[in-house]
Amino acid sequence: MFYTLSKIFWLFAAPSNIIAMLLAAGAILWIAxxxxxGRGLLLAGAALYLLCxxxxxxxWLVLPLENRFxxxxxxxPAPDGIIVLGGAMDDSMIEARGALVLGPSGSRMTExxxxxxxxxxxKMVFTGGSADISGDPRRMTEAEAARRLFESLGLPxxxxxxxxxxxxTWENAVFTRDLVQPKAGxxxxxxxxxxxxxxxxxxxxxxxFEVIPWPxxxxxxGKSGEWIEPNRKASDxxxxxDIGAREWMGLAVYWITGKSNAVFPAP
Numbered sequence: 675m676f677y678t679l680s681k682i683f684w685l686f687a688a689p690s691n692i693i694a695m696l697l698a699a700g701a702i703l704w705i706a707x708x709x710x711x712g713r714g715l716l717l718a719g720a721a722l723y724l725l726c727x728x729x730x731x732x733x734w735l736v737l738p739l740e741n742r743f744x745x746x747x748x749x750x751p752a753p754d755g756i757i758v759l760g761g762a763m764d765d766s767m768i769e770a771r772g773a774l775v776l777g778p779s780g781s782r783m784t785e786x787x788x789x790x791x792x793x794x795x796x797k798m799v800f801t802g803g804s805a806d807i808s809g810d811p812r813r814m815t816e817a818e819a820a821r822r823l824f825e826s827l828g829l830p831x832x833x834x835x836x837x838x839x840x841x842x843t844w845e846n847a848v849f850t851r852d853l854v855q856p857k858a859g860x861x862x863x864x865x866x867x868x869x870x871x872x873x874x875x876x877x878x879x880x881x882x883f884e885v886i887p888w889p890x891x892x893x894x895x896g897k898s899g900e901w902i903e904p905n906r907k908a909s910d911x912x913x914x915x916d917i918g919a920r921e922w923m924g925l926a927v928y929w930i931t932g933k934s935n936a937v938f939p940a941p
Contacts, residue, residue, distance in 0.1 A: 688919070700713070736869055739922075743889060757864050757885065760820070760840070762780050782866055798829075837853050843877050864888060876929070879936075
């Protein structure tokens with residue numbers, strides 16, 4: 675239920691969708707000769723569009739998330755295990771086209787392979803089920819898509835343990851913990867996008883699974899000038915605002931519902 679509600683909520687809460695709804699409602703009211711109300715919604719939609727698409731609002735949202743945790747030093751002790759979170763494979767496109775298609779966060783997968791090769795004795799787990807909201811069991815899981823990708827990149831069958839039931843980060847943490855049953859003192863790397871690291875760390879800590887963050891994908895360069903740098907393309911600005919807003923909302927909701935140990939987990 676939590677998964678389904680979160681998907682429905684995001685349809686109405688995504689800033690880009692809010693802008694579209696404001697502009698559409700304003701246009702409808704204007705055509706219906708409700709000029710004052712229509713004009714107000716059109717102006718609100720236009721102002722929000724400029725703020726999200728042109729102004730660096732996305733950077734303001736994303737930079738604190740991506741700067742919250744750093745990668746471990748290169749000379750760190752070898753880990754006992756590596757966990758790669760789902761969310762980087764486009765399983766529906768893979769089914770449709772028959773080709774292995776990575777999403778925008780695809781470097782989660784390539785980082786996972788690089789770490790598996792660097793630490794050949796470490797266990798490796800990929801966690802990700804089907805994102806299909808209907809729960810259709812015939813749909814390909816992301817774990818199956820990941821298996822195809824990892825083996826195509828040279829990881830032998832049996833090198834990776836696949837968890838294929840989880841549909842969100844809470845289930846990633848719970849199902850992976852139950853699958854590998856980590857022992858005290860073990861070192862497990864958690865590979866996911868830098869924006870997603872704070873929420874993931876809070877969730878894994880909440881379920882009693884201590885992990886070491888390994889940010890694998892960045893949207894910002896981490897430079898101070900980005901705070902005031904306007905977007906060159908409106909689509910880039912809208913995309914970044916949606917990503918940042920989703921994570922901040924997720925942080926709040928997971929903390930309120932008891933699924934994270936902090937509002938904004940820290941190192």
